[in-house]
Amino acid sequence: MSRGNMEGDSSGNQVLPYPVNCDHKMRVTLRRHTTGVVTFGDTGDLCTETDDVDVDLVHQDALKQLLRHGSVLFAGGVAGSVGKTVTAPLSRLTILFQVHSMVSTRHTDRFSPTVSSAFTKVLKNEGILAFWKGNGTSVLHRFPYSAVNFFTFEMIKNGIIAQKHPTFTQHSWTTMFASGAVAGATATVACYPIDLIRTRLATQLNTDIRYTGIRHAVQRISAEEGMVGLYRGMGATLMVTVPNLAINFTLYESLKEYARSLRRSQILPGLTPVEREQAVERHSDMQLSVTDTLLCGGTAGIVSSLVTFPIDVVRRRLQISAIHAENAGIRPTATGIATDLFRTQGVSGFYRGLTPELMKVVPMVGITFGTFERLKKVLTMED
Structure with missing residues (x-):
């Protein structure tokens, strides 16, 4: 997996990019900390370039x-x-x-x-x-x-x-x-x-x-x-x-x-x-009434x-x-x-x-x- 351009976060850690065609719900963010260890976050894609993995987070998922x-x-x-x-x-x-x-x-x-x-x-x-x-x-x-x-x-x-x-x-x-x-x-x-x-x-x-x-x-x-x-x-x-x-x-x-x-x-x-675009996105999975x-x-x-x-x-x-x-x-x-x-x-x-x-x-x-x-x-x- 290519690293591409890595962006930093507030803690100084680097966030590895995920493929643009990846389903958002399936992403697990990969963060390369200053120690060089890659761990999992809440969004992103799996990466094989790891020194260590946060197993607890994988178990939680x-x-x-x-x-x-x-x-x-x-x-x-x-x-x-x-x-x-x-x-x-x-x-x-x-x-x-x-x-x-x-x-x-x-x-x-x-x-x-x-x-x-x-x-x-x-x-x-x-x-x-x-x-x-x-x-x-x-x-x-x-x-x-x-x-x-x-x-x-x-x-x-x-x-x-x-x-x-x-x-x-x-x-x-x-x-x-x-x-x-x-x-x-x-x-x-x-x-x-x-x-x-x-x-x-x-x-x-x-x-x-x-x-x-x-x-x-x-x-x-x-x-x-x-x-x-x-x-x-x-x-x-x-x-x-x-x-x-x-x-x-x-x-x-x-x-x-x-x-x-x-x-x-x-x-x-x-x-x-x-506003119309925002409304469509907000109501894309809207709950139907009992009658509907x-x-x-x-x-x-x-x-x-x-x-x-x-x-x-x-x-x-x-x-x-x-x-x-x-x-x-x-x-x-x-x-x-x-x-x-x-x-x-x-x-x-x-x-x-x-x-x-x-x-x-x-x-x-x-x-x-x-x-x-x-x-x-x-x-x-x-x-």
């Missing part, structure tokens, strides 16, 4: 990075759990609609065909707490799932941007789409068994109880279907979560940037060119749900197919389930439960994104 990663994981987990719990009643109705013909037998009634009648039936037969049936498992799944999802998205996005490829800029849809897709795949594979158990618990009616809890569900599924049973339907699930989260993150980030530009445009008229966050997140959630909902119906049915298979020797496939669903219910069968899903997705996605951004801001002490 590593600790800050670790704490920031932990904050992102925690904020993501809490955000997902809060969003899921608030919308749990609609989530359960959606799942029951999606699989109602499979959980209906000669001993149980068919599930109600409308949202209002379904709500009334569950409330009458099972009580108000039934709308949160399986929510403990949902949170057990949602916390690590959402944590891994947000963390992976941030890491992949930052990694892509650091490559400085013209196609993958900071706010380009290609960057967001690729990051969201990888995040969705990673979180799904990591947390899938809990998702399957959650689905089976949520689809139980009081007239047909197969699993008494999470532990019993794991034991029974493993005994009857083998360990592979805990991953039944994962392929179909990836077909849902990968495009769903890719679209979700892409639209949310794009709409968020658009909302910020609108807010900035409201404060720019009447300012001088210098809900609108951005809700819109992204609606679009992603409309695109992936038919596949979601198939994957939910695949997750519980082993319970209701007439012949234990036959393992239903996603293709087989989709074909049978189309034959018996037509195209409308692939959109059964869409109404409660859309009613759920606006508050859930909005709450999740809003909680994540605000909690991350507090934990990482961002300006």
Whole structure:
């Protein structure tokens, strides 16, 4: 590394220059003291021309990075759990609609065909707490799932941007789409068994109880279907979560940037060119209001749900197919389930439960994104 022109500081030490193309956030200032020892400051670039290094400062920087990663994981987990719990009643109705013909037998009634009648039936037969049936498992799944999802998205996005490829800029849809897709795949594979158990618990009616809890569900599924049973339907699930989260993150980030530009445009008229430039810089990463966050997140959630909902119906049915298979020797496939669903219910069968899903997705996605951004801001002490 070339030293170039070295500037002095107030203590008489010399500050080694850093490359002009270096990301400001990644700089660590190098100071050559009068003793000839090069140490690290708070900004700048790494230098190999050292007699000694301030190891404590390097450790402090590593600790800050670790704490920031932990904050992102925690904020993501809490955000997902809060969003899921608030919308749990609609989530359960959606799942029951999606699989109602499979959980209906000669001993149980068919599930109600409308949202209002379904709500009334569950409330009458099972009580108000039934709308949160399986929510403990949902949170057990949602916390690590959402944590891994947000963390992976941030890491992949930052990694892509650091490559400085013209196609993958900071706010380009290609960057967001690729990051969201990888995040969705990673979180799904990591947390899938809990998702399957959650689905089976949520689809139980009081007239047909197969699993008494999470532990019993794991034991029974493993005994009857083998360990592979805990991953039944994962392929179909990836077909849902990968495009769903890719679209979700892409639209949310794009709409968020658009909302910020609108807010900035409201404060720019009447300012001088210098004041306008300063205002743009000051509000480049401005915090959106709760309403803006809900609108951005809700819109992204609606679009992603409309695109992936038919596949979601198939994957939910695949997750519980082993319970209701007439012949234990036959393992239903996603293709087989989709074909049978189309034959018996037509195209409308692939959109059964869409109404409660859309009613759920606006508050859930909005709450999740809003909680994540605000909690991350507090934990990482961002300006």
